[in-house]
Amino acid sequence: MxxxxxxxxxxxxxxxxxxxxxxxxxxxxxLKLGDVWQYRDLLMLLVRRDFVSFYKQTVLGPVWFFIQPLFTTIIYTFIFGDLAGISTDGIEPKALFYVAGVTCWNYFAECLTKTSTVFKDNSNVFGKVYFPRLIMPLSIVMSNLIKFGVQMLLFAVMMIYFSLLGGGTFHLTWYVLLFPVLVVQMALLGLGLGMIISALTTKYRDLVFLVTFGVQLLMYATTVVYPLSKAPEKYKWLISLNPMTPIIETFRYGFLGAGTFTWASLAISAAITLGITLFGIIIFNKVERNFIDTV
Known part of the structure; x- marks a missing residue:
């Protein structure tokens, strides 16, 4: 009970x-959303704690927010763009194509991986005091939003820099106005999948070891390092069903003017995301009743 x-x-x-x-x-x-609203002050405190504590004892601090996507972009540009010669849908310089995909993927992946262990990581707190358990995964999503904002700043600086240099083939389109919708979709998708996995890991600990590996594999089933237009025809439908694919394609289409965008694909992605999120919240609330006996 x-x-x-x-x-x-x-x-x-x-x-x-x-x-x-x-x-x-x-x-x-x-869904207990009313309880979450009543504890919104606790939610803000947890967001601040997650952001401050993670880099508190590091030398470079939040600078790591810039370093990770920057080095990842450099490596992807060299390996996939120069050595492998994979198309970037005509976007030049290629670094902008990769940093756009990396920025979106990092936010989704961070939300998913950190939310997937929320029961295990906070079992000592959950067993001592009452508060809506949904606040913990929500705080993870919101604290990662700060990191995403910093990386978006890097993306904007790179766009301005290459615009001043001239010779680039990218340009903004009015679809950039869909950016808030894309952020909400990424957050909800990472939150929903993370809560489903977190609920399962209370009984099946092996999933903890598979999450990081699985997220890396999932990246190659998403258009992070290649455009959807260049995907093999026999696999294109499957890649399109990945809800992150329309998000990244729309992001590139809005900010860089190239990508495979359709309203239908974005609507399907939104529907899948909403379904995963609702299912994740339901199973999360169900498991929290007795998870303390198994964690």
Whole structure:
């Protein structure tokens, strides 16, 4: 039996002078978003903790936010662009093609991998004090949003730099206005998949070791290092079903003016993302009832 805490004026009026009521809750379809809103101050504190503590004892601190995508872009440009000669949909310089894909993928991958171990990483806290457990994965997604913002700044600086040099083939399109929608989709997709895996790892610990490896393989099934237009025809439909593919393609189409964009593919991606997120929240709330006995 699970207990949830309701705290509002209507409840207080119904129960006399009491402003906090503990009552049974058994429905897995209750997403508990109201409880999350009541604990929004805790959510902000956890976001700040995640951001500060991760780089607190490092020499370069947040500079690592720039170093990781920059070096990854350089390596991808050399290996996939120069040595392998993989097309970048006509985008020049090629570094912009790769940094666009890396920036989007890093945000999704970070949300997924860190959320996937939230039960295991916070079992000592969950066993001592009550708060909506959904706050933990939400704080991970929001703290990674700061890192994503810093990497977007690097992307913008590179665009300005290559624009001033001249000779580039990229340009902004009005589809750049879809950027907030793409960010929300990446966040929800990473959150949903991460919560599903986190719920499974309470019983099947082997999944923890497969997550990092699986995310690396999934990257090659996404258009991070190659454009969808150059994917083999017999696999293109499968790559298109990957919900991250339309997101990255739309991102490139908006910021760089090249990519395979259709409203249908973006809508399908959004529908898949929404379904995964809702399923993830439901299974997460269901597992949290007794996970402390198995973690």
């Amino acid at each position: 699970e207990t949830t805490i309701r705290k509002d004026q209507d409840t207080a009026a119904s129960y006399g002078d009491w402003d906090m009521v503990i009552e049974p809750q058994t429905s897995s379809l209750n």
